[in-house]
Amino acid sequence: MIAIGGFVLAALLVVGVEWAARRWHRIPTLGDMAAVIMTHEAGRIPVGRIAVFGFWWWVGWHFLAR
Numbered sequence: 001m002i003a004i005g006g007f008v009l010a011a012l013l014v015v016g017v018e019w020a021a022r023r024w025h026r027i028p029t030l031g032d033m034a035a036v037i038m039t040h041e042a043g044r045i046p047v048g049r050i051a052v053f054g055f056w057w058w059v060g061w062h063f064l065a066r
Helices: 004-025 030-038 046-062
Strands: none
Touching: 004 030, 030 046
16 A cells, blocks of 8 residues: 555656646656657767666566566
8 A cells, every 4th residue: 555655646746747847837847858868869879768768668567567
């Protein structure tokens, strides 16, 4: 129950920050942050895209695989 409560709290925080970002425009939205991460490169290697792919692989491995 504690773990589920923690995930619910984290999801509510993400929704709250996104709402605040769209309302007051002082902090970037999640889409703005993703755009910056996806365009990051080290030389010709798209490390931002590799990092996002790795993140989703990790999420899938830990939470979706059985």
